[in-house]
Amino acid sequence: MNKKIYRLSKSCIGDLEKKNVMQVLDHEFLGMGEEVKKFEHTLQNYLGREVASAVNGTAALQLALQACGIGHGDEVLVPTLTYVASFQAISATGAIPVACDVDFKSLTLSVEDAKKRVTKNTKAVMPVHYSGGVGNLNEIYKFASNLGLRVIEDAAHAFGTIYQEKRVGSFGDVVCFSFDGIKNLTSGEGGCIATSDTRVIEKIKDIRLLGVHKDTDMRFSGKRSWEFDVFEQGWRYHMSNVMAAIGNAQMDKFSEMAARRQKIGMLYNKYLANNSKLEVMDHDYELVVPHIYVIRLKEGIEKVVIQQKLMDVGIQTGVHYQPAHTLSFYSNKISLPFPNAEKAYSEILTLPMHPDLSDQDIDFIAKSLLKIIT
Numbered sequence: 001m002n003k004k005i006y007r008l009s010k011s012c013i014g015d016l017e018k019k020n021v022m023q024v025l026d027h028e029f030l031g032m033g034e035e036v037k038k039f040e041h042t043l044q045n046y047l048g049r050e051v052a053s054a055v056n057g058t059a060a061l062q063l064a065l066q067a068c069g070i071g072h073g074d075e076v077l078v079p080t081l082t083y084v085a086s087f088q089a090i091s092a093t094g095a096i097p098v099a100c101d102v103d104f105k106s107l108t109l110s111v112e113d114a115k116k117r118v119t120k121n122t123k124a125v126m127p128v129h130y131s132g133g134v135g136n137l138n139e140i141y142k143f144a145s146n147l148g149l150r151v152i153e154d155a156a157h158a159f160g161t162i163y164q165e166k167r168v169g170s171f172g173d174v175v176c177f178s179f180d181g182i183k184n185l186t187s188g189e190g191g192c193i194a195t196s197d198t199r200v201i202e203k204i205k206d207i208r209l210l211g212v213h214k215d216t217d218m219r220f221s222g223k224r225s226w227e228f229d230v231f232e233q234g235w236r237y238h239m240s241n242v243m244a245a246i247g248n249a250q251m252d253k254f255s256e257m258a259a260r261r262q263k264i265g266m267l268y269n270k271y272l273a274n275n276s277k278l279e280v281m282d283h284d285y286e287l288v289v290p291h292i293y294v295i296r297l298k299e300g301i302e303k304v305v306i307q308q309k310l311m312d313v314g315i316q317t318g319v320h321y322q323p324a325h326t327l328s329f330y331s332n333k334i335s336l337p338f339p340n341a342e343k344a345y346s347e348i349l350t351l352p353m354h355p356d357l358s359d360q361d362i363d364f365i366a367k368s369l370l371k372i373i374t
C-alpha cells in the first residue's frame with residue numbers, strides 16, 4: 001500500500017481552473033489578451049487601485065524597482081531571511097541588495113538594524129511579509145518617509161492578509177505579489193504590482209512588453225503595435241491568457257481558500273502553541289492569510305533529526321529560508337552581523353500548509369510532531 005504523503009505545499013486546482021484553461025486553448029489565443037485584462041480587472045477591484053500583472057513575482061519586483069528609477073549603484077535595504085528572489089530582483093536592476101537583520105519575533109525587516117546600514121546610496125527599502133504577516137509595517141513606512149526612500153513591498157506571502165483594517169496591496173507605495181504554483185493565489189506562474197502611482201504603473205505596462213510604448217492597450221484590444229517607440233530597457237515579462245485563466249478561477253474561490261489557510265493556522269496553533277519545546281508565529285489568523293506555517297524549535301532539538309522522523313511518517317517539512325547574506329553572490333562587503341536571522345535560521349521549521357489539508361491531516365501532523373519532540 002502506498003503511504004500517504006503530507007505535502008509541504010501544493011497547487012490546489014479544481015474543475016473551474018481546468019474549464020477556464022480549456023476555453024483559452026479552444027480560442028487559440030494564448031498570449032496576453034482578454035483573459036489577462038480580466039484578471040487585472042478582478043485584482044484591481046479586489047485591491048481598490050491600479051494593478052499590472054507580470055510573468056512571475058520576481059519579475060514584478062524587478063519591474064517595480066526599475067519603474068521607480070532604481071538602478072545601477074543604488075542600494076536597496078532588504079531582510080536577509082527571504083527567498084533569493086527578492087535579492088535577484090534587486091541585483092537584476094543593477095542595484096545592490098543590502099541585507100538587513102530581521103525582527104526577532106515577526107522575522108520581518110528590523111528597522112533598528114536597517115537604520116545602521118543606510119548610506120548616501122540608499123534609495124529604497126523592500127520589506128518582505130514573512131509567512132503572511134507584515135510585522136510593524138507602519139514603522140517601516142515612517143523610517144522610509146523620513147529618509148525619502150521608496151518602499152517596494154515583497155508581499156509574495158501575503159495575498160489576502162489584512163493589516164490595520166486594509167488589505168495588503170490596497171495601500172502603501174508599491175506592492176508586489178507572486179502567483180506561483182504554491183502561493184495563496186496561483187496563476188500557474190505569475191505576479192502583479194499594485195500602486196497608486198500612475199506614472200509607475202504606466203512605465204511597468206511598457207517595460208513588461210519589451211519597452212514598446214502603450215503596447216498593453218493594443219494587446220488588450222486584440223491587436224498589437226506595428227509602429228512604436230521604445231524609451232528604455234524592457235523585458236518580456238507579461239502574463240499569458242493561459243496563466244490568467246487559472247488566476248481568474250482562483251480569484252472566484254479565493255475567499256474559501258484563504259479561510260481554509262487561516263483555519264489550518266488556527267488548528268496548528270491549538271495543538272502547538274504553549275508548548276515548552278517550540279514556539280509558533282505570533283499571527284492573528286483572523287487577519288493573516290498564511291502562506292507557510294513556521295514553528296521555532298527550542299535549543300537542543302536537532303532539526304534534521306525531527307525532519308527525518310516526520311518524513312518517515314510521510315510528513316514533508318521545509319526551512320524558509322537560508323539567509324541570503326550567506327550566499328556567495330551576495331556575501332560581499334557585509335560588515336555588520338545578523339544575530340536574529342542566524343538564530344532564527346537554526347530554529348525554524350515549516351510544516352505542511354495548503355487548502356487541501358483536512359482537519360484530520362493537521363491533527364495527524366501536529367500529533368506526530370509532538371510525539372517526536374517530547
Ligand SMILES: *Cc1c(COP(=O)(O)O)cnc(C)c1O
Pocket residue numbers: 056057058059082083085086128154156157178179180189190191
Ligand atoms: C515566491 C516568492 C517570490 C517570487 O515569486 P515568483 O513568482 O516565484 O517569482 C519573491 N519573494 C518571496 C519571499 C517569495 O516567497
